[in-house]
Structures are given as C-alpha cells and as structure tokens.
Amino acid sequence: MKITAIKPYPVWIGTRNQLIVKVETDAGVFGWGESGLSGREMAVAGALEHYARFLVGRNAFDIGAIWQETYRSQYFEGGRVLQAAISAVDIALHDIKGKALGIPVYELLGGKQRDKVPTFASTGDSAEGDVAISRAKELMAQGFQAIRFFPQGQSSRDIFEPRESIAATAKMLNRARIELGNEVVLGIDYHHRLSVAEAASFCSKLDKGVLDFLEEPIRDETPEAYESLRTMTDIPFAIGEEFASKWQFLPYIERDIHQFNRLDVCNVGGLTEAMKVASWSEAHYVDLMPHNPLGPICTAATVHLGAAVANFAWLETREPERGLGFNNAEFFPVRPQLVGANYPVSDSPGLGVEVNEELVKQQSFKFWEAPHLKRRDGSVTNW
Numbered sequence: 001m002k003i004t005a006i007k008p009y010p011v012w013i014g015t016r017n018q019l020i021v022k023v024e025t026d027a028g029v030f031g032w033g034e035s036g037l038s039g040r041e042m043a044v045a046g047a048l049e050h051y052a053r054f055l056v057g058r059n060a061f062d063i064g065a066i067w068q069e070t071y072r073s074q075y076f077e078g079g080r081v082l083q084a085a086i087s088a089v090d091i092a093l094h095d096i097k098g099k100a101l102g103i104p105v106y107e108l109l110g111g112k113q114r115d116k117v118p119t120f121a122s123t124g125d126s127a128e129g130d131v132a133i134s135r136a137k138e139l140m141a142q143g144f145q146a147i148r149f150f151p152q153g154q155s156s157r158d159i160f161e162p163r164e165s166i167a168a169t170a171k172m173l174n175r176a177r178i179e180l181g182n183e184v185v186l187g188i189d190y191h192h193r194l195s196v197a198e199a200a201s202f203c204s205k206l207d208k209g210v211l212d213f214l215e216e217p218i219r220d221e222t223p224e225a226y227e228s229l230r231t232m233t234d235i236p237f238a239i240g241e242e243f244a245s246k247w248q249f250l251p252y253i254e255r256d257i258h259q260f261n262r263l264d265v266c267n268v269g270g271l272t273e274a275m276k277v278a279s280w281s282e283a284h285y286v287d288l289m290p291h292n293p294l295g296p297i298c299t300a301a302t303v304h305l306g307a308a309v310a311n312f313a314w315l316e317t318r319e320p321e322r323g324l325g326f327n328n329a330e331f332f333p334v335r336p337q338l339v340g341a342n343y344p345v346s347d348s349p350g351l352g353v354e355v356n357e358e359l360v361k362q363q364s365f366k367f368w369e370a371p372h373l374k375r376r377d378g379s380v381t382n383w
Contacts, residue, residue, distance in 0.1 A: 001060045002098060006052040006089065010041040011363040014325020017041050018295040019049065019084075020355065023092035031095030032355055033088035034297035036266030037080055039222035039370055047085035053351035055089070061100075063093045067272045081242035083269050086097045090270025091301045091351070093257055097352035105301070105351055109275055116342040117306035120146035120185070120289075120314040124321050126155040129168075133176045136184075141318060143340040144316045146185035148215070149173065154191070157371040160381055162198045169309050170205035177210040185314075187213035187238065193382045194218055196229050203233035213238040213260055213289075219382065223251040230257055238262050241291035244278050253277075253284050260313055265305060266298045278309040287313040296327050296335035299343070300351040303336055307345040317345065331356055 007070050010017055015030050019035040035044045051070055058066060070086045071077055074260045098105045106112050121144045123135040127153070127357040152168040169188070177186060188211060194202065199217035215238040218225055226237070238260035243249055244267055252258050261281050264273045278288055290302045292315055299317070306312045318324055319338050327335060334354035336343045346352030 001025045001029065001096070003055050003058050003060050004090050006048055006055060008045040008048045008088075009360050010045055010365045011360055012366045013259040013295065013328055013331055013363070016294060016326065017365060017368055018292075018326070019088065020045055020295065020360065021088035021298055022070070022355075023089060023090055023096060025062070027100070027229045029060075029096050029100050031092035031113055031350065032353055033090065033092030034266045034295055034301070035084040036264045036291070036294065036298065037084035037296060039079065039368060041365065043081045044084045044088070047082055048088070051085060051089065052162050060093055060096050060246065062274060063090065065264050066090075066093065067269065071269070076159055078245055079249075080242070080244045080267065081356060087266045087268065087270040087273075089295065090272050091265065094271050094301070094304075095138065095350040095353075102349050104305040104345075104349060105271070106307040106345065108240055109271065109304060112307045112345060113310055114312070114345065116339070116344050117303050117312070118146070118314050118342050119317040119338065120144065120187070121149055121317055121341070122148040122151065122189075123343065125150045133179055136158070136176060136180055140180065140184055140279045143202045144320075144322065145183070145341065146187070146212075147180075148316075149176065149186070149188045149272060151188060151190055151193070158374065159376060160193060160383070161374040161375055162194050163201075166194070166202035166205065168232060173210050174207045176306065177207065185212045185278045187215055188263070188272045190217045191383070192216045196225050196232075199229055200232040203235055206235075211235050215239065216241065216261065220248075223255065223257060226252070226257050227255060233368065236260060238289050241267070243268060246273055246280065249277050249280070253280055253286060254373075256284060258286065260287055260289040262289055262291045264298075266294070267291075271301060271305060274305055274367070275309070278305070278311065282309070282311040285311070289313045290315050291316060292316040294326055296332045297351065297353055297355075299336045300346070300353045302341045303345060304351065310368060317343070331359055
C-alpha cells in the first residue's frame with residue numbers, strides 16, 4: 001500500500017485555524033492527521049511539501065521507518081515546525097493502517113487498557129473571579145472531577161502584569177477551594193507567563209492544598225530553572241505541551257522535575273513518539289495529561305493513546321467551553337464526543353474520525369496572531 005499524496009488543509013474552523021492533513025494511498029485507503037503548531041500553520045504546510053517529495057511511493061505501513069526518515073534524513077533535524085509536520089503524517093499513517101487492517105488505532109499501540117478516557121475541563125480564559133468559580137461549579141454539576149482555571153488577566157490582548165495577576169489569582173483560587181470542596185482536582189495554567197521568582201511568590205500566596213497541579217508557570221527552555229522552582233514549592237507541575245521530541249522531555253523525566261506530562265501528539269512527533277515518551281514516563285511515575293486545544297483529529301488520536309497506556313491522568317477537553325467551534329459537526333460528521341466527563345474509546349477502524357473534505361476545500365485560511373503582550377513599562381512579556 002503506497003502513499004500517493006499528502007494534502008495539507010490549513011482552514012479556519014470556529015475561532016482558530018486547524019491544519020488537517022490527508023494522506024492518500026494507491027489502495028484507496030486514506031488517513032487524517034493534524035498539526036498542533038497553532039498560529040504557524042503555513043510554515044508546517046511548507047514542511048509537508050518537502051516531505052511529500054520523497055514520501056510519495058513509500059509503503060504506508062512502514063510507520064516507524066517513515067518517522068526515522070523524516071526526522072533524520074536532513075542536517076537540521078527536529079524543531080517545532082518539522083515535528084508538527086511529522087506528527088500529522090504519523091497520525092494519518094496510523095489511521096490508514098487501522099482502517100486497512102479493520103482495527104482501531106489503539107490495537108496498533110498495544111491494545112486497550114481502559115474503555116473510556118477521563119478528561120479535565122477549563123473555566124475559560126475570559127472567566128475571572130466569581131465568574132470563574134461559578135463556571136467551575138457548573139462543570140462539577142456536569143460530572144467533571146478535574147477543573148483548570150486560568151490566571152487573572154489571561155484574556156487581555158495588550159497588557160499583562162505578572163505581579164498584579166498573581167495576587168488576584170491566588171485570592172481567587174483560595175476562595176475556589178473553599179467553595180468547591182476538597183474532592184475536586186483543581187489546577188491552573190499560567191501559560192509560561194511568570195519568572196521563577198514570580199511563580200514562587202504565587203505559590204507562597206496559596207493556602208495549603210489549594211492546587212493539585214500548576215501548569216506551565218515558566219518557560220521550558222532551561223530545565224535548571226524548573227529545578228530551582230521545584231525546591232520552592234510542593235505543588236505538582238504539569239508541563240511539556242511545547243515539547244517537540246522525546247529529547248526535550250529527557251531532563252524533566254530523568255531529573256523528576258514534573259509530575260504530569262502535557263504531551264501533545266500533534267507536536268511531539270505523533271503517536272510513534274508519544275508512546276516512547278509515555279513508556280519512559282511510566283518508569284518515573286509521571287502521568288500523561290495531554291494537551292488537546294484544537295480539533296477532533298487530535299482528540300481522537302489522543303483518546304487512542306490514552307486507551308493504550310497505563311500512566312494516564314486526564315485528557316484536556318475544550319468541548320464545554322462556549323463559542324469555540326473547534327468540533328464543528330459540519331466539518332467532522334464523525335468525531336469523539338464527550339459522555340459526561342469522559343471520551344468513550346472508539347472501536348471503529350482507524351482513528352474513528354470522518355472529515356467533510358468538500359466543505360474543507362471551500363474554506364480559507366486566515367492569518368491569526370496570538371496577542372503580543374507588553375508590561376506597563378512597554379517591555380515585551382510572554383503570551
């Protein structure tokens with residue numbers, strides 16, 4: 001079964017672009033993949049054009065060999081753009097192989113270990129203070145046992161002052177724990193907006209036992225910085241959504257810096273690389289808590305990953321958030337759908353996702369930029 005085409009579709013769906021990728025074969029079987037490099041979709045589409053030059057004609061079943069060739073057959077290997085392209089192809093090849101063999105993708109990953117994949121939901125990045133706490137209560141009523149907050153000031157598109165944010169956010173979270181009780185898992189995503197000192201100060205303002213995880217408090221380029229922060233707080237860290245290979249995970253896993261891997265199958269190198277990170281994490285008792293911010297293809301691939309690994313905590317879901325439109329049924333007539341706070345594991349061949357390709361072809365790409373935030377003194381800070 002030979003690859004005959006690799007077709008990237010960077011299209012606007014809901015409130016963001018999605019780069020979905022179709023891989024076709026000479027047997028008429030095709031697969032769908034997705035890139036996770038949101039905001040730089042055209043760069044990934046360009047990388048896919050390069051890969052298509054030598055992947056057309058290759059055996060679609062040789063998933064591992066294709067991964068190695070796309071990664072290693074260039075001098076400037078790796079990086080987020082190339083790995084996002086590799087991820088999309090790898091996921092699509094798993095979809096093809098599952099369909100061709102008449103089995104769900106989780107069977108290619110070692111078989112099913114759970115029948116449903118638990119999720120965590122977020123209060124929404126525009127919900128602050130009392131609104132966020134009220135939204136968390138709604139999520140609990142819907143059955144969610146793990147809930148993520150965002151910091152005060154998260155929705156700003158121009159100014160973000162870390163010190164102002166941490167004071168107000170700590171106050172909100174302390175109150176949230178009292179009102180929501182001790183049974184629910186609570187976390188917050190600081191979107192790597194803080195310095196080590198700011199993150200340590202934030203943690204010190206929280207009452208004991210308020211947070212079950214702190215996600216991406218600082219940038220990831222320097223593991224030693226995270227090690228320093230680790231000595232200043234006992235709150236579990238959830239990090240890794242930006243990591244584009246097993247090698248980026250290496251120091252964090254080996255040095256026992258974090259407790260939850262925010263692995264993204266559409267950024268890390270697809271299911272092939274994700275399974276390696278999962279096994280490595282298991283040896284260090286680190287649980288997977290996958291990043292899943294965009295479309296149903298990523299969700300489906302991650303559900304199969306979650307079904308096949310032992311060390312799994314929760315999968316991010318954005319379905320309960322209002323007005324995003326990422327799971328549009330017109331574009332994805334067959335897709336994973338929440339039942340309560342869980343995704344049932346599909347037994348359909350392949351990923352279990354169908355795409356309305358004709359509708360996708362009619363859509364256009366829209367250039368989108370994340371907010372370019374500044375502090376009040378005019379200096380640039382992290383989004």
